Amino acid sequence: MKQSNFKAWLYLLPAVLFLGVFMVYPLVEVVIYSFEEGYNSASQTVFGVGGYNYSYVLHDPYFLQAVRNTFIIVIITVPVSTGLALLISVGLSSVKPLRELYQTVYFLPYVTNTLAVGLVFMILFKKTAYTDGMVNLLINFFGGESVDFIEGPYWAKMFVMCFYTVWVVLPFKILVLTSALASVDRTYYNAARVDGTSKLRIFTRITLPMISPMIFYLIITGFIGAFKAYSDEVALFGVNLNAAGMNTIVGYVYDMLYGNGGGYPSFASAAALILFAIVLTITCINLLVSRKSAR
Amino acid sequence: MDKSMSHDRIERTLRRRRVGKAAVYVFLSLWALIVLFPFYWMVLSSVKSYSAYNGEYIPSFFTLAPTLENYAEAFSAVPLMRYFTNTLIFTIATTAMMLAVTVLAAFAFSRLSFRGKNLAFTVFLSLMMIPNELVIITNFVTITDWQLRNSFLGLILPSVTSVFYIYLLKENFEQIPDELYKAAKVDGTSDFKYLVKVMIPICRPTIITITILKVIECWNSYVWPRLITDDEAYYLVSNGIQAIRESGFGRENIPAMMAAVVVISVPLIVLFLIFRKKIMDGVSRGGTKG
Numbered sequence: 001m002k003q004s005n006f007k008a009w010l011y012l013l014p015a016v017l018f019l020g021v022f023m024v025y026p027l028v029e030v031v032i033y034s035f036e037e038g039y040n041s042a043s044q045t046v047f048g049v050g051g052y053n054y055s056y057v058l059h060d061p062y063f064l065q066a067v068r069n070t071f072i073i074v075i076i077t078v079p080v081s082t083g084l085a086l087l088i089s090v091g092l093s094s095v096k097p098l099r100e101l102y103q104t105v106y107f108l109p110y111v112t113n114t115l116a117v118g119l120v121f122m123i124l125f126k127k128t129a130y131t132d133g134m135v136n137l138l139i140n141f142f143g144g145e146s147v148d149f150i151e152g153p154y155w156a157k158m159f160v161m162c163f164y165t166v167w168v169v170l171p172f173k174i175l176v177l178t179s180a181l182a183s184v185d186r187t188y189y190n191a192a193r194v195d196g197t198s199k200l201r202i203f204t205r206i207t208l209p210m211i212s213p214m215i216f217y218l219i220i221t222g223f224i225g226a227f228k229a230y231s232d233e234v235a236l237f238g239v240n241l242n243a244a245g246m247n248t249i250v251g252y253v254y255d256m257l258y259g260n261g262g263g264y265p266s267f268a269s270a271a272a273l274i275l276f277a278i279v280l281t282i283t284c285i286n287l288l289v290s291r292k293s294a295r
Numbered sequence: 296m297d298k299s300m301s302h303d304r305i306e307r308t309l310r311r312r313r314v315g316k317a318a319v320y321v322f323l324s325l326w327a328l329i330v331l332f333p334f335y336w337m338v339l340s341s342v343k344s345y346s347a348y349n350g351e352y353i354p355s356f357f358t359l360a361p362t363l364e365n366y367a368e369a370f371s372a373v374p375l376m377r378y379f380t381n382t383l384i385f386t387i388a389t390t391a392m393m394l395a396v397t398v399l400a401a402f403a404f405s406r407l408s409f410r411g412k413n414l415a416f417t418v419f420l421s422l423m424m425i426p427n428e429l430v431i432i433t434n435f436v437t438i439t440d441w442q443l444r445n446s447f448l449g450l451i452l453p454s455v456t457s458v459f460y461i462y463l464l465k466e467n468f469e470q471i472p473d474e475l476y477k478a479a480k481v482d483g484t485s486d487f488k489y490l491v492k493v494m495i496p497i498c499r500p501t502i503i504t505i506t507i508l509k510v511i512e513c514w515n516s517y518v519w520p521r522l523i524t525d526d527e528a529y530y531l532v533s534n535g536i537q538a539i540r541e542s543g544f545g546r547e548n549i550p551a552m553m554a555a556v557v558v559i560s561v562p563l564i565v566l567f568l569i570f571r572k573k574i575m576d577g578v579s580r581g582g583t584k585g
Contacts, residue, residue, distance in 0.1 A: 007486065008409035015400035015419075018456040023422055026433030033432065088326055091319045098320075104568075105327045107575060108334070111567040113515050115533045116556040119540055120333040123340070123549060130349050134336065137353060167329070175579050228428060231517050231533075238541060250428055257435055258522050268432050276429055 034269035053270035062242050063271060066252040072158060073165060073248070074226040081166045082218055085173035090203070092174070093181045103178065110171035118164065118235020125149035125160050150236065157237070157246055165232055169225065173218050180214035181207070216290035220283060227279050230254070249275045337560075341365050341553035348550045365554035374527060375555055378535030385450055385520075385531055386513040392455045393509055394502070400461045402490050405468035406476065423458045427518075435522050445526040454519060460505045463580070467501040468494055504577035507570055514563055532559045 009016075034054070038047035057063050088106065092099055109117070124134045127148040136146040147153065149160045184207060192202050208215075230250040233241055241247035242255065249271065256268035340348060342361040348354075369375050403409070404416055434453045443449030471494060479489045495502065517533035524530060530538060539555055567574055 004407065005409045008403045008407040008412070011399045011403035011407065012415065014396040015456060015461060018396060018452075019419070019422060019458070021437070022434055022453045022456065023425060023430050026430035026437070027425060029433040029436075030429055084326075088323065091323050094319055095316065095323070102323050102327055103575075104571060105330055107571075108330055108564070108567070110578065111511055111563045111574070112334075112560050113533060113536070113563070115515075115517055115536045116559045117333055117337075119536060119552060119556055120337045122540075123553075124333065124336060131352050131354060134354060172578065175575055179579050224426075228426065234517070234537065239537065253428060253432070254518065254522065257432055265432055265436055272429050272432060276426060279426070 030269045030272060033266050034273050036266055038266075053266045054274070057267055057270045057274065060267075062247060062255075063249075063252050065242075065245065066247040066249050069158075069246060070227060070229060070248045073162060073229050074223060076158075076162045077165045077169070077226050078219065078222040080162070081169050081173060082215065082222060084166065085170055085177050085218070086215070088170075088174050089177035089181055090207075092178055103174075106174050107171045109168055110175075114168060114231045115235045118232060121160065121164050121167075122150055122236050127152070151244075154245060157244070160236060161233065161246065164236060165226070165229065168232055169222065173222070176214055176218060177211065180211040184210045212293075213290075216286070220286045220290070223282050223286060224279055227275065227282070249278075334560075337553045337556050340550055341557050343550050345548060345550055349547075365548075365550040366558070368548070368551040369554040369558060372551065373535070373539055373555065374530075375535065375558060377528065378530050378532045379558075381529060382514060382531045384447060386510055388447065389451050389454050389513050390506055390509045392451065393457060393460065394506065396456060397460045397464055397505065398490070398495065398502070401464035401468050402486075402494065404461070404465045406490075406494070407486070419458055419461065423462070431519065431522070434519075438523055443523075445524050445529050447529070449523050450520055450529065450531075454513070454516065457509070460509070463505065464498065464501055467498045471497055500573075503570075504573055504580070507566070507574050508577050510566070511563060511574075535559075 035049050035051070037050055037052045092102060125136075126133050127136055127146055127150075132140070132146045133149075135149065140146060147156045149156045151157075188206050188210070189202065192206060197205075228250050229248045233246055233248055233251060237244040237246045241251045247255070253268045253271045253275070256264045256271060339356075339358065342363070342365070343358050344360065344362045344364065347358065347360065400419075404412065404419075431453075438444060438449045438453065441449070443452075475493060476489065479493065484492075515533065516531065517537075520529075520531045520534050521537070524534065527538065536555065536559060539552055
């Protein structure tokens with residue numbers, strides 16, 4: 001028994017080592033950082049212990065801007081992407097020919113590099129001296145005025161941001177929902193059809209309840225993912241997100257850690273923990289709501 | 296009379312159904328167009344010549360004089376090949392190490408019995424909920440302290456472990472019947488040999504899925520490489536693209552940028568078209584993006 005104990009832990013050793021050094025230890029350390037005041041990475045010294053880092057971060061206008069942006073992104077993209085994914089999936093499962101082709105196309109954004117395609121989006125939306133850009137042409141065609149979506153007004157930038165986010169997250173949601181729809185037992189539909197139930201009623205009374213666990217799963221993971229938005233923003237607006245006024249909480253954390261305003265792991269830790277607290281709270285609320293409506 | 300009325304009704308229902316079908320197809324095609332358009336646009340822009348691109352105030356939807364000069368420019372003006380090789384090295388090394396670590400751990404959890412197994416597994420599971428953003432700060436400090444900034448080791452080490460893959464593989468390993476293990480034990484096969492000769496071949500589909508997911512993750516990783524490298528010699532493709540965007544090609548040569556974007560996007564798209572079923576199946580079981 002002793003022998004087999006030892007051998008089993010030997011198999012686990014690599015995983016334990018990696019997780020210990022790069023996950024468990026960092027988790028403890030990040031909490032400590034966040035309470036160490038005036039940490040100096042060069043001399044490894046600290047002034048004292050307290051909540052100053054938190055109060056600094058919470059009073060930093062850049063952080064407040066980042067929180068505002070993040071919340072707007074979350075509030076817009078989560079419902080829109082989930083709703084759109086539901087519509088598309090229902091459409092997909094109602095047709096037979098070409099279904100595979102559509103599914104393949106819809107999945108493409110998942111396997112592309114966010115930074116690379118973000119550059120294409122930037123070019124489509126950007127207004128330069130040479131051209132107003134593809135999207136503005138479309139707007140002009142319908143009689144609208146050209147807008148610079150990349151360096152122009154705040155809401156234009158936010159629109160591109162949300163549009164791109166939805167574009168990026170949709171493949172996963174469509175995939176999950178189409179497989180959920182495919183797994184609904186067909187006998188329910190047949191029974192309903194024999195009873196002469198209308199299509200809308202079948203959808204709201206049978207389909208929705210049957211796939212609601214998956215919808216809740218998508219909403220919960222969607223919230224978590226949207227709160228961590230960062231790479232998509234960089235792809236569209238460049239590394240200096242504060243200057244563009246489009247920073248997110250995660251972006252603020254990384255800027256504090258490294259980059260132009262960097263070198264403050266304590267502030268970064270405090271901001272990261274605030275983000276974690278927000279995400280945890282929202283996830284708990286989501287779970288409570290989903291449990292209540294499941295009953 | 297009665298007959299013709301019901302015939303009318305059937306006709307009407309059929310027509311309504313056809314219109315509904317058409318509407319569904321229009322809607323689906325519209326989204327497909329929105330998905331595909333950026334890809335079309337990047338390929339199109341990448342084959343337009345520099346002067347042609349900048350001469351078009353209203354961009355045209357096709358080009359009659361496609362050119363490959365932008366691709367030559369992309370490979371010569373910026374170290375695109377270097378970014379490419381770096382990403383390849385990073386992806387292969389990280390994925391290989393992840394596989395070794397994952398297989399060993401999943402084997403211990405599914406096949407061996409030892410003291411503290413349940414506790415250890417619970418701890419592993421709870422680690423799945425830890426967001427990357429929280430641990431990346433300390434990892435940044437750790438790697439800096441180890442003098443591993445701007446090195447492959449620094450890039451790879453913190454990217455190796457994925458608790459979720461251990462969990463996925465452990466579930467799969469557990470489906471292999473006990474009888475096989477007992478038979479192998481009677482024959483005097485060692486645990487390790489059993490793992491390599493029996494368990495890994497049986498679970499190959501799951502292992503392939505994990506590998507592909509990890510490759511996608513590595514190819515697209517941006518945040519960690521950005522934090523840990525500021526020497527161009529160690530840039531991965533994502534960071535390379537960002538560098539090109541900020542300063543490459545004098546910021547104005549968009550066709551060349553698009554050529555670089557195409558070159559970077561193609562490998563994953565090809566991989567996807569080859570392993571379409573596997574990837575979609577794997578992502579629906581364990582994907583997290585979004």
